[in-house]
Amino acid sequence: MNELQRANRNMTWKLLAIAAGSFGFGFALVPLYNVLCSVTGYGDQAKLLEKVSVIEHPDVGRTVTVEFLTDVASSGEWEFRPVKRRIQVHPGELYTAEFYAHNLTGRDTVAQAVPNISPSEVAAYFHKTECFCFKPQHFDVNEGRNMPVRFIIDPAMPSHIDLITLAYTFYDESSRVTQRR
Amino acid sequence: MADELAHAAAHDDDHDHKPHGWRRWVYATNHKDIGTMYLIFACTMFFIGGGAAMLIRLELFQPGLQFFDPQFFNSLTTMHALIMIFGAIMPAWTGLANWMIPMQVGAPDMALPRLNNFSFWILPFAFTLLLSSFFVPGGAPAGGWTMYPPLVLQTGSSFPMLIFAVHLMGASSILGAINVVVTIMNMRAPGMTLLRMPMFVWTWLITAYLLIAVMPVLAGAVTMLLTDHFFGTTFFTAAGGGDPVMFQHIFWFFGHPEVYILILPAFGIVSEIIPTFSRKPLFGYEAMVYAVASIAFLSFIVWAHHMFTVGMPLAAQLFFMLSTMLIAVPTGVKVFNWTATMWKGSLSFEPPMLFALAFLFLFSIGGFSGLMLAMVPADYQYQDTYFVVAHFHYVLVPGSIFGIMAGVYYWLPKWTGNMYDLKLATWHFWLSAIFVNVLFFPQHFLGLAGMPRRIPDYAVQFTDWNMVSSIGGFAFGLSQLLFPYIIWKCARGGVRVGNKAWEGAHGLEWELPSPAPYHSWTTAPSDAVIARGAAH
Numbered sequence: 141m142n143e144l145q146r147a148n149r150n151m152t153w154k155l156l157a158i159a160a161g162s163f164g165f166g167f168a169l170v171p172l173y174n175v176l177c178s179v180t181g182y183g184d185q186a187k188l189l190e191k192v193s194v195i196e197h198p199d200v201g202r203t204v205t206v207e208f209l210t211d212v213a214s215s216g217e218w219e220f221r222p223v224k225r226r227i228q229v230h231p232g233e234l235y236t237a238e239f240y241a242h243n244l245t246g247r248d249t250v251a252q253a254v255p256n257i258s259p260s261e262v263a264a265y266f267h268k269t270e271c272f273c274f275k276p277q278h279f280d281v282n283e284g285r286n287m288p289v290r291f292i293i294d295p296a297m298p299s300h301i302d303l304i305t306l307a308y309t310f311y312d313e314s315s316r317v318t319q320r321r
Numbered sequence: 322m323a324d325e326l327a328h329a330a331a332h333d334d335d336h337d338h339k340p341h342g343w344r345r346w347v348y349a350t351n352h353k354d355i356g357t358m359y360l361i362f363a364c365t366m367f368f369i370g371g372g373a374a375m376l377i378r379l380e381l382f383q384p385g386l387q388f389f390d391p392q393f394f395n396s397l398t399t400m401h402a403l404i405m406i407f408g409a410i411m412p413a414w415t416g417l418a419n420w421m422i423p424m425q426v427g428a429p430d431m432a433l434p435r436l437n438n439f440s441f442w443i444l445p446f447a448f449t450l451l452l453s454s455f456f457v458p459g460g461a462p463a464g465g466w467t468m469y470p471p472l473v474l475q476t477g478s479s480f481p482m483l484i485f486a487v488h489l490m491g492a493s494s495i496l497g498a499i500n501v502v503v504t505i506m507n508m509r510a511p512g513m514t515l516l517r518m519p520m521f522v523w524t525w526l527i528t529a530y531l532l533i534a535v536m537p538v539l540a541g542a543v544t545m546l547l548t549d550h551f552f553g554t555t556f557f558t559a560a561g562g563g564d565p566v567m568f569q570h571i572f573w574f575f576g577h578p579e580v581y582i583l584i585l586p587a588f589g590i591v592s593e594i595i596p597t598f599s600r601k602p603l604f605g606y607e608a609m610v611y612a613v614a615s616i617a618f619l620s621f622i623v624w625a626h627h628m629f630t631v632g633m634p635l636a637a638q639l640f641f642m643l644s645t646m647l648i649a650v651p652t653g654v655k656v657f658n659w660t661a662t663m664w665k666g667s668l669s670f671e672p673p674m675l676f677a678l679a680f681l682f683l684f685s686i687g688g689f690s691g692l693m694l695a696m697v698p699a700d701y702q703y704q705d706t707y708f709v710v711a712h713f714h715y716v717l718v719p720g721s722i723f724g725i726m727a728g729v730y731y732w733l734p735k736w737t738g739n740m741y742d743l744k745l746a747t748w749h750f751w752l753s754a755i756f757v758n759v760l761f762f763p764q765h766f767l768g769l770a771g772m773p774r775r776i777p778d779y780a781v782q783f784t785d786w787n788m789v790s791s792i793g794g795f796a797f798g799l800s801q802l803l804f805p806y807i808i809w810k811c812a813r814g815g816v817r818v819g820n821k822a823w824e825g826a827h828g829l830e831w832e833l834p835s836p837a838p839y840h841s842w843t844t845a846p847s848d849a850v851i852a853r854g855a856a857h
Contacts, residue, residue, distance in 0.1 A: 152433060152503055155533055158533050159533050163538070165537075166539075170545075260632060311560035
């Protein structure tokens with residue numbers, strides 16, 4: 141019987157180790173997911189937040205529509221909208237679009253915009269040279285101002301894409317801190 | 322119960338000696354006692370979760386908000402799912418495993434009796450925690466059993482209760498699964514080779530490995546939710562560079578194997594019942610084993626079919642669509658083998674066989690609607706509609722639940738030594754089989770017509786089928802009351818049965834006396850006995 145008990149104990153520990161490994165695997169999925177996103181370029185925040193320097197080679201024969209969408213994480217605290225809702229652009233040319241944000245939180249605060257682009261395969265071809273989303277933005281009480289994003293579209297972007305939607309969600313960083321309690 | 326205790330007292334000096342009173346249950350290490358507790362717990366949870374379902378169908382009987390505010394309705398759907406999955410079906414399977422696996426492999430008990438006690442007694446605490454969340458500010462969790470952020474992070478005071486309850490249920494099922502694996506791998510009687518094991522043991526072995534592999538992943542995912550909510554991490558918060566879609570990937574990496582955890586033991590039970598009542602060995606035993614193993618393997622690479630609409634590369638959609646459809650192949654092997662087992666058999670239709678046959682038909686319907694959902698373009702229409710609700714209820718109610726009921730009706734005479742009221746059980750079967758269809762079949766139509774799930778109100782054109790569905794629901798719910806009554810009546814007495822309660826039954830459990838002695842197979846069965854049992 142002793143031998144059986146020892147075998148049972150050994151196997152139990154091995155199975156517990158597998159369970160612990162699975163628990164770790166759940167957390168390992170987080171970096172794995174990010175690696176997968178940056179390899180494929182889908183919804184890749186690192187790519188979208190990357191500052192690049194570019195040389196312009198405008199492809200004037202091709203026109204792409206870029207739409208701007210805005211959203212706020214909790215309504216009522218911010219006014220946040222694009223100055224122009226949509227623009228026509230040529231791939232290979234540098235453009236500037238402006239976004240207007242107005243702090244209605246009633247206090248000095250810091251906010252961060254998080255970008256998202258669709259269709260997601262565009263992420264690999266949509267380059268920003270400058271963006272208000274690169275760093276948190278400070279706003280005084282009731283301050284409103286325009287913020288620029290400068291971008292250039294890689295002419296290598298697949299030809300079937302003629303509409304790009306760039307969306308920003310504006311997160312009040314200080315409110316996120318208080319939400320944690 | 323009193324009879325049983327008196328009986329035990331009268332035979333204090335024989336090997337059936339068992340502890341008395343509450344100690345027998347609280348300190349339980351006997352696999353049969355623990356199995357009984359699991360089954361009673363599961364039955365209790367089945368009726369609590371069923372109560373929530375009745376309230377859901379009550380609200381949906383008519384359009385408009387009749388009885389509950391939407392928040393409470395959402396709590397009902399969330400809690401119904403959590404209770405049924407983690408409180409009813411999974412503990413019922415563990416209970417059946419506890420009762421039957423040692424008897425079926427010729428072992429005197431489970432390998433780790435004290436761990437067995439621990440894994441059971443975690444459950445009442447987990448569900449007390451979960452159920453008491455109805456009474457805290459903000460009410461019970463209402464963000465769906467899938468706990469998607471950011472919605473679930475808005476849960477009120479019940480949020481940590483939900484997370485810790487999930488942790489406890491997870492711990493309980495992991496420990497239970499470890500016990501099953503060790504028992505099967507180390508405790509089999511000499512001569513009980515792996516390919517002589519009954520199908521129920523095989524399916525449970527594979528289920529246990531699935532549990533050990535994926536329950537910790539769920540524990541990890543909910544831990545991330547917990548730290549996102551309380552400690553400022555941003556695993557799933559976009560503002561800090563996290564991604565809510567990642568939660569869905571992690572959750573369904575657990576969630577898809579989980580649905581096979583809920584159904585595989587039913588495959589095992591049906592694979593034992595159909596041969597018994599066809600008086601023929603199971604057709605293609607080895608193919609059945611390999612089919613279950615293939616289903617288990619495939620379950621790890623199909624998870625994203627639950628989330629086609631969240632946005633993913635076309636190549637990924639194609640991969641998950643095709644891998645999902647591939648599951649139909651081993652499942653088809655099983656369905657055809659069960660059918661072939663019955664071919665030219667001499668069939669009889671006792672309640673376990675009736676439930677197994679209903680399983681065969683109705684689970685297949687659920688499988689077919691699953692194939693429809695696997696198709697990416699079609700899924701864009703079906704996603705989050707009642708079609709999905711109809712699909713997974715077809716695989717869970719006439720699938721898992723009928724499987725459990727078939728198993729209970731099959732082995733109840735072995736447990737109690739008495740035959741139950743066959744007429745009443747047949748009534749229970751027909752009422753269940755008819756009304757489960759009245760309840761869930763119309764939900765296919767509602768879903769195809771565009772009725773969204775998890776909504777307390779609906780457009781008026783959905784009224785008729787919702788009424789039909791609700792009537793089916795109330796009738797199904799009421800007819801389930803027969804089930805505990807039949808079991809209770811059988812435990813109190815009835816026509817005595819011999820070792821083999823069913824003439825066509827094979828397997829080591831039928832070599833033991835009925836009722837099964839408190840300690841069985843204290844001496845391992847002989848090779849001849851094992852060979853007689855393994856009729857395939």
